[in-house]
Amino acid sequence: MPHFVIMGAGRVGVTLAHTLDEAGHSVAIIDQDERAFRRLGQHYSGRRVTGVGFDRDTLERAGIEEAYAFAAVSSGDNSNIVATRVARETYNVPHVVARIYDPGRAEIYQRLGIPTVAAVRWSADQVLRRILPETGVQGDFREASGRLLLGEVGLHRDWYGKLLTEIEEAAQLRVAYLTRFGQGIVPTPKTRLQEGDILHAMMPVDSTGDIDRVLSKPPAGRPGTSTRPDKTDAQEDEQ
Numbered sequence: 001m002p003h004f005v006i007m008g009a010g011r012v013g014v015t016l017a018h019t020l021d022e023a024g025h026s027v028a029i030i031d032q033d034e035r036a037f038r039r040l041g042q043h044y045s046g047r048r049v050t051g052v053g054f055d056r057d058t059l060e061r062a063g064i065e066e067a068y069a070f071a072a073v074s075s076g077d078n079s080n081i082v083a084t085r086v087a088r089e090t091y092n093v094p095h096v097v098a099r100i101y102d103p104g105r106a107e108i109y110q111r112l113g114i115p116t117v118a119a120v121r122w123s124a125d126q127v128l129r130r131i132l133p134e135t136g137v138q139g140d141f142r143e144a145s146g147r148l149l150l151g152e153v154g155l156h157r158d159w160y161g162k163l164l165t166e167i168e169e170a171a172q173l174r175v176a177y178l179t180r181f182g183q184g185i186v187p188t189p190k191t192r193l194q195e196g197d198i199l200h201a202m203m204p205v206d207s208t209g210d211i212d213r214v215l216s217k218p219p220a221g222r223p224g225t226s227t228r229p230d231k232t233d234a235q236e237d238e239q
Helices: 011-022 034-040 056-061 077-090 103-111 124-131 164-171 205-215 233-238
Strands: 003-007 026-031 047-050 069-072 095-100 116-118 137-142 148-153 174-180 183-185 198-204
Touching (some): 003 077, 011 026, 056 077, 148 205, 164 205, 198 205
Antiparallel strands (some): 174 183
């Protein structure tokens, strides 16, 4: 069962904790103010950890060492970023997300490979989309027949550095665009996935489960598959 650690017992932190707990997941929520845990109510069965969210002792009491995901959703940008970096860089938590109030900082943190959600477009649902294992494919648009879905796709970090064409071949989908540093870009055949990129792809609705299973794992080593840049037309003509 995946374990989730949440920093910040405000309105949204409590919403996340309740949602994950009610879904049967293991949850720990951290806050400096013990009184904040009153918002959780008596039905919450997860851990309540009082302390500073980026302190290692506090994180370890919350079970960060076995965490599948970490969400920093306190009211302080700096605290959220520091805690998220500690979770990722010290404890190698595979899925992290930080709440950011200052949109100007978001691009900087995206460059550090930390997914952020700016407060102006932030909600508990958007955080869940980035940390729940069963939400690897999120639908944003369906075409008229309902057979095709354009959605955000979650990938294992070992796909970073791979050509998008390799991802398309492995998962049998078509990449529509990337969100990189908060901006949408149209990829070319030579575009590689970078850490922090958000991948949006068109895929058959009935294949989303298979796609998620393929991309949530490291890429399989396939004979003849190369991660080097494609040759130019001139180079091909020389051979």
